[in-house]
Amino acid sequence: MPDDDRRTPEGLLPLTQAVFHILLALADGEKHGYAIMQEVGERTGGAMRMGPGTLYGSIQRMLKDGLIVETREHAEPVHGDERRRYYRLTSFGLRVLQAEARRLEQLVRIAQFKQVLPGFGTMGGA
Amino acid sequence: MAYPPQYREQAISEQLYRFLLRAYPRTFREEYASEMLLVFRDAYHEVVQQRGLQGVLRLWSNFFCDFVKSVCTEHVRNWLEHGERDFALAGKEQLAMTLQFTLDVAQRTDIGRKRANNEDNLISVVPEDGQLLQTKGALFVVSDGMGGHAHGEIASELTVQNVKDYYYQDLQNDIPTALQEAIKQANVPIYQANEAELARGISNPGMGATCVAAVLHNQMLYAANVGDSRVYVLHAGQLRQVTRDHSLVARLVESGEITPAEARTHEKRNMIYRSLGQSEVEVDLFTEPVQEGDTLILCTDGLCGVIEDDDLRAIVEQYNPTESVQHLIARANEEGGPDNVTAIVVRVSAA
Numbered sequence: 001m002p003d004d005d006r007r008t009p010e011g012l013l014p015l016t017q018a019v020f021h022i023l024l025a026l027a028d029g030e031k032h033g034y035a036i037m038q039e040v041g042e043r044t045g046g047a048m049r050m051g052p053g054t055l056y057g058s059i060q061r062m063l064k065d066g067l068i069v070e071t072r073e074h075a076e077p078v079h080g081d082e083r084r085r086y087y088r089l090t091s092f093g094l095r096v097l098q099a100e101a102r103r104l105e106q107l108v109r110i111a112q113f114k115q116v117l118p119g120f121g122t123m124g125g126a
Numbered sequence: 127m128a129y130p131p132q133y134r135e136q137a138i139s140e141q142l143y144r145f146l147l148r149a150y151p152r153t154f155r156e157e158y159a160s161e162m163l164l165v166f167r168d169a170y171h172e173v174v175q176q177r178g179l180q181g182v183l184r185l186w187s188n189f190f191c192d193f194v195k196s197v198c199t200e201h202v203r204n205w206l207e208h209g210e211r212d213f214a215l216a217g218k219e220q221l222a223m224t225l226q227f228t229l230d231v232a233q234r235t236d237i238g239r240k241r242a243n244n245e246d247n248l249i250s251v252v253p254e255d256g257q258l259l260q261t262k263g264a265l266f267v268v269s270d271g272m273g274g275h276a277h278g279e280i281a282s283e284l285t286v287q288n289v290k291d292y293y294y295q296d297l298q299n300d301i302p303t304a305l306q307e308a309i310k311q312a313n314v315p316i317y318q319a320n321e322a323e324l325a326r327g328i329s330n331p332g333m334g335a336t337c338v339a340a341v342l343h344n345q346m347l348y349a350a351n352v353g354d355s356r357v358y359v360l361h362a363g364q365l366r367q368v369t370r371d372h373s374l375v376a377r378l379v380e381s382g383e384i385t386p387a388e389a390r391t392h393e394k395r396n397m398i399y400r401s402l403g404q405s406e407v408e409v410d411l412f413t414e415p416v417q418e419g420d421t422l423i424l425c426t427d428g429l430c431g432v433i434e435d436d437d438l439r440a441i442v443e444q445y446n447p448t449e450s451v452q453h454l455i456a457r458a459n460e461e462g463g464p465d466n467v468t469a470i471v472v473r474v475s476a477a
Binding site for chain 2: 034
């Protein structure tokens with residue numbers, strides 16, 4: 001295990017789309033590869049179509065960076081007897097996800113402030 | 127065999143995807159191809175149920191785009207991470223016959239996870255010239271370089287090349303003498319480079335290297351070493367360290383002051399009292415018989431200082447040499463990959 005907790009999440013920002021979506025998909029519990037793909041597809045209304053290559057390429061690097069870990073023993077395989085690999089967020093992964101979400105939030109604030117988006121400063125005013 | 131049409135289509139699709147998966151870099155493929163195939167199968171089931179053939183076509187167009195993009199990405203990353211040098215060194219496998227044996231050889235070096243460059247080097251020589259093979263045998267060398275400003279890389283590169291050249295050029299001495307002499311000769315240019323830097327006023331040039339070299343010839347193993355890179359032999363399920371490290375922790379283990387496990391985490395575990403780059407170098411030599419079925423392992427401390435001997439044995443026992451070197455390096459990296467990792471695995475079988 002890399003010694004996560006001494007690293008600052010900011011060093012890894014900005015995240016790629018795929019990494020951000022995978023982290024989000026794992027935010028509420030461990031999932032296997034296909035479940036991650038399904039959730040990303042549903043959550044973006046099909047706009048983000050992540051294929052297996054992008055998925056496992058991202059997973060490989062996220063494992064290396066200590067954002068996620070593989071949870072090997074899984075009691076109930078979903079389909080038949082196939083042994084699937086499940087992944088879950090590490091505490092460092094969660095901190096990176098939060099940092100990225102905050103960074104995006106700031107960008108949205110700026111967009112609102114400049115009245116590119118409705119919200120901040122325009123609500124109720126017009 | 128006759129399948130209902132939808133199963134046949136699925137089987138064809140799966141075969142096609144399985145075929146495409148071969149385009150990914152080997153390490154990536156070995157790790158994830160079976161998972162990717164499972165994902166493909168799941169996605170296929172889902173679209174067939176929801177949208178039929180049209181769904182399948184849409185799936186293929188998505189997955190094919192993903193395939194093209196991610197294959198390129200993975201190859202570029204693989205190249206960047208392991209560097210050009212690793213490409214040239216990795217996965218080289220030789221099958222060659224010495225007089226009595228067939229040798230299955232695999233070698234690999236990896237930067238690890240913490241270092242900025244790879245200062246390890248390695249070479250395997252199984253002469254194609256039958257005459258040379260008969261007189262000198264097959265040679266394997268591993269070296270771990272030391273010194274800043276790329277000096278470590280140069281030192282280990284010089285070591286492996288020079289040991290090889292001097293060993294095969296020496297047609298007068300017997301094998302063990304020639305091997306020891308080759309390492310002593312390889313020391314000279316490194317020592318001279320240090321002297322030259324001292325003369326230029328550089329106070330602490332510190333270019334150095336470990337060296338472990340093994341020759342297989344006529345059912346005998348000759349192993350010579352300086353420093354803490356090692357030769358092991360796996361014989362009948364038992365792993366034995368052939369060479370004796372010239373390191374502080376090895377002495378402490380021998381005197382019973384610390385255990386081998388403590389040696390792996392000891393704060394002075396990197397301290398070695400013999401290395402190439404000094405004015406004089408003493409080379410130890412170990413000789414022993416080898417038999418059909420034995421496996422020879424050469425490695426740097428980035429491997430044997432990181433993983434337990436039991437893990438080393440389990441991997442080499444379970445896998446063939448090509449798979450073994452991959453698993454050994456992956457294992458060291460799982461343990462944090464604190465140093466460069468290098469391994470040569472040679473399996474001896476009947477001719």
